[in-house]
Amino acid sequence: MTTAAYATSSLTERDCERAPAWLRERSFLPDRWRDEHTRSLVAEDDTGAPLGAGTMWTSRVHPGRYNVDLVVAPEHRRMGIATALLRALAELQPAPQPFIWGAAESDPAHAFAASLGARTIQRSPLDRFSTAHAVRLRPHDRARSVREVTPSAVEHAWADMYEWTHAEWHPVGPGSRGALIEDLWSETDADASSVALLPSGGVGAVVLVFVDSKVPVIAGETASCETSDGARLLEGAIRRSLDELARRGTPEVAFDGHESDPHLMPVLRTLGPLTRWHRIVEFHC
Numbered sequence: 001m002t003t004a005a006y007a008t009s010s011l012t013e014r015d016c017e018r019a020p021a022w023l024r025e026r027s028f029l030p031d032r033w034r035d036e037h038t039r040s041l042v043a044e045d046d047t048g049a050p051l052g053a054g055t056m057w058t059s060r061v062h063p064g065r066y067n068v069d070l071v072v073a074p075e076h077r078r079m080g081i082a083t084a085l086l087r088a089l090a091e092l093q094p095a096p097q098p099f100i101w102g103a104a105e106s107d108p109a110h111a112f113a114a115s116l117g118a119r120t121i122q123r124s125p126l127d128r129f130s131t132a133h134a135v136r137l138r139p140h141d142r143a144r145s146v147r148e149v150t151p152s153a154v155e156h157a158w159a160d161m162y163e164w165t166h167a168e169w170h171p172v173g174p175g176s177r178g179a180l181i182e183d184l185w186s187e188t189d190a191d192a193s194s195v196a197l198l199p200s201g202g203v204g205a206v207v208l209v210f211v212d213s214k215v216p217v218i219a220g221e222t223a224s225c226e227t228s229d230g231a232r233l234l235e236g237a238i239r240r241s242l243d244e245l246a247r248r249g250t251p252e253v254a255f256d257g258h259e260s261d262p263h264l265m266p267v268l269r270t271l272g273p274l275t276r277w278h279r280i281v282e283f284h285c
């Protein structure tokens, strides 16, 4: 390995303003942008020119791991700079916690994570799905618009669903329910979003259509991991959402789901082949 001479220090507002293109592209924020759990470092050569940068932050929903991002100037890669930045970030953690990072499986940066002994904790499909394929799913007579139940019933079902689908691999922290529902109604299309009701009238499955990106993103599962007839309820709710989007002329959607979601994955396999994956890994330093 060729080595490079550099020193690491806090990334400042000024560093961000005068950042070269390779650093600007990743939108790093200055050190401690929120608090002691949001840290950013820069590695500079002896003239003060940046060679690489690293940042870590916890989320309000998942305080148990640090999200991390690193970038090194293309001409200074494979010299150990990212590894050194990661070690320096680890030393700044008030209590040692693992790092979490994800990217498309084809991303070369997975080789860097692998060099640290990264462990895959989840995969999510990256494919787009045609709304015309909705006919492959069975409708359900208890699938409705989310407008037909109270907002709080939808919010409860959403937070319950999020908690159980993450429990095994990325558990939520205490008091995270507020953060989970905070921007729900401004980011979703309520007419296209669906619930499937239990015979009791409660929400058995919830499917929200997020419209804050170019292609609508559908996320959903049963409200509980033990919902009776959950697979059929979820299938019906997704069918309703896709029908509504197709009726408006929306040609395709993405799904925000996990390989471990027991009722969602069979639906996605029915809608189309799963060919591209986002892989989330955990590593220590």
Ligand SMILES: CC(C)(COP(=O)(O)OP(=O)(O)OC[C@H]1O[C@@H](n2cnc3c(N)ncnc32)[C@H](O)[C@@H]1OP(=O)(O)O)[C@@H](O)C(=O)NCCC(=O)NCCS
Pocket (backbone or CB within 6 Å): 001, 068, 069, 070, 071, 072, 073, 076, 077, 078, 079, 080, 081, 082, 083, 084, 101, 108, 109, 111, 112, 113, 115
């Ligand atoms: C990923 C990235 C940050 C790695 O930076 P780096 O300074 O080159 O990484 P290091 O020199 O510390 O690499 C340590 C080890 O990781 C592995 N590795 C790093 N980059 C690799 C690559 N492109 N291909 C294969 N292995 C790689 C090697 O085992 C390497 O050790 P070696 O050079 O002795 O073989 C850099 O390639 C980059 O800036 N990529 C674009 C941004 C990005 O994808 N960031 C996400 C990272 S979390």
